[in-house]
Amino acid sequence: MKKYLLLFSISVLAFSCKDKEENSSEKKEETAEVTTKQETKDDEWTVLFDGTNLDNLQLYGNDNSIENWKIEEDALVFHPPAERPKDTHYNLVTKKEYTSFVLSIDWKISEGGNSGIFWGIKDDGTYGQPYETGLEVQVLDNEKHPDAKNGTDRQAGALYDMVAPNKDVTKPIGEWNTAVITINHKTNTGSSVLNGVTVAEFPLKGKEWNSLLENSKFNGWDGFAKYKTGKIGVQDHGDIVSYRNIKIKELN
Template sequence: MKKLNYLFCLIMITFSCKQKIEITKVEKEEVTKDIQSEKEITDPTATEVWEPEPKVISFNNNNVPSDAIVLFDGTDLKAWVSAKDSISPASWTVHPDKTMTVKPGSGDIQTKQNFGSIQLHLEWSAPDIIQGEGQGRGNSGVFFQNKYEVQILDSYQNRTYANGQATSIYKQHIPLANATKAPDQWQTYDIIFHQPEFDGEGNKTKSGTFTVIHNGVLVQDHVEILGTTEYIGPPKNPAHGKGPIKLQDHGNLVQYRNIWVREL
């Protein structure tokens, strides 16, 4: 009886191995057929896709895309309000050269309009007169949805903590490089922001991300936003929807010009 059981087991093992070999052969044949079928395409038009056709973008004299929402073109601050109450007019100083300067003590300003995921372009310059050091030199910031800050700071020959220098995702991500120009020159930020997602119970289901290009240099490469950019303590993740863009009054005479967004 034992011999019969042994013989039966041996037959089953042999059959199983043979079946696996046959399946493997079939799989290899299918892969070979796929490769051969790909090789059989000789007409280049067979892989052309014509629809949908990307929309055409034009540019004005300031190189602003035609589908952009202009937040500041040097004319006025009508797109902005005080962040203190979200109603009062923004009181920062607008100059004849189409720039604006932080008005120390007046508080942050924010957009009237709320935004989700966006492409943001802004240009800024550190104060003309260099004063202070570290975080006290040319400090401001641009906040997305009033919660997530990309740092603005005069980081030209000005050492501070690495996750708090210019273009850092404040206290979360250190820039890949310090591309800050001298204070007498204008800095350009081009930022891609993808907002976080939350379920119906307020739980975060997908983190937001930042990509930042500073003066043409990639300094944040699709980094994960861990939560709110807190000055003290760890990030928080309260559920929220769209929100305004905010510029920070940190008491320094930081200048801004040419600010626009494209909704993604």
């Protein structure tokens, strides 16, 4: 009898251990599945402009038809109007707002041209221009535009008027440049990568940020850099400029 009881106990223990192993294995698989899904989500890019339509974009300040921005050979090209009504601008912004993200965008500027890529834009009718609220990575002809001579923090790739690029890696006029802008409020870090080179890094808040702001033209501006969540846009600065392959990856 004792022998049978011993065998029964061993069998129960074996099944119990097996169940625990299976449950543990299932939990590991579930955890791995969740992790994989999270990693996949973090790696997902959303195309904002693929060369075929402007469905994700609109003019800053309204949702009317987009003027002066034309799709040409898969690129979004701005042609400044010959005659511009007073206080009329054609800045282009996303319909959606973003907080932390990685933005990838190709740009090509005309000779002597100037433009910019903004984020944190408040588009509710309170402000007249994206630059009143949004921070900007500069798009510029470093060779012929006078802004490049006014200080390196206005050269292409700079956090405009705040952080200078550590080197000039722009392509010759007529060639495409690729900008990758990362804004991460969780880690309090921002960066500007131009043609594969990290040319500027900056905080988004704190003592160092306050110092940058105080020493810039934006010091004292009511709405500047106040909005963690806002639209992304490209600038009408009165010059021909082209953008293509615009995509964004939101950071959780």
